[in-house]
Amino acid sequence: MTVLELINATTPFFTKHNVPSPRLTIELMLAEILQKSRMQLYLEFDQAIPEPMLDRLRPLVKRRAEGEPLEYLLGITTFAGHRVRVSPDVLIPRPETEILLEAASKRIDPAGLPVLDVGTGSGILPLALARKFPELQVVAVDICPAALAVARGNTEGASNISFLESDLMENPLLPECFQMIVANLPYIPTGDIPGLMREVRHEPHLALDGGADGLDLVRRLITQSAGRTRYLALELGDGQTEATKTLCLSAGYALIESLPDFTERERILVAEYHG
DSSP, rough: BBBBHHHHHHHHHHHHHSSHHHHHHHHHHHHHHOOOOOHHHHHHTTSSSHHHHHHHHHHHHHHHHTOOHHHHHHHHHEETTTEEOOOTOOOOOOOOHHHHHHHHHTTTTTSSSEEEEETTTHHHHHHHHHHOTTTTTTTEEOOOHHHHHHHHHTTTTTTEEEEOOSSSTTTTTOOOOOOEEEEEEBBBOOGGGGGGGGHHTTGGGGTTTTTTSSSSSHHHHHHHTTTTEEEEEEETTTTTTTHHHHHEEEEEEEEEEEETTTTTTTEEEEEEEOO
């Protein structure tokens, strides 16, 4: 079977099973299996696909049709221009988190106190920050040991990142003070989870469930962080910004910036502690 024949055969199969962007999906899968770029695929449409590669691809096609996220099937994705590993133990990085990264980066002093990433997941924020600011010390925490293993793998070789297993900021080994705390915590209300897209329901429940109103962990972090950081930068769910602003003000933070996502919904909040 040639590259083009496979693409043409799989695209309608994915369409039938409600896979978003069906042609792009099979192209990305095939490019990863063959270790080629999509441009190379286009230049080699008439090339036969080796049988061992087809054997690897067939079960992945079936699983994608059943709703498993493409990123988990391939084991990789990209964030802020960096290729990173992902597994079902971590949330799949979203474009909105790059807005959080940019908002935090604008206020970081590379020679200042450490930055803390709470709920690091795959380690994408520490990775991006450590590469952007090689002198900056970044501490990353997560409650899930399996997630920390993925994060350590993604940041291997970065000497300015350290990891701790912690329920938010409860680990006593954490430094006392930070210049900034960034967090993309679980913010989906518990009752909304059954109605999420099937792909999202494959992601770890621990990384999605934010409690009854979606703000359980955000509420705890705001309380724990007050007085221990100058800046707090949060990614939030749709419609949660106003409630979070109130929580921040009550804890001694002054609001600096509220940023929309790519659909113009307020999703990123940056606050400065005034005591």
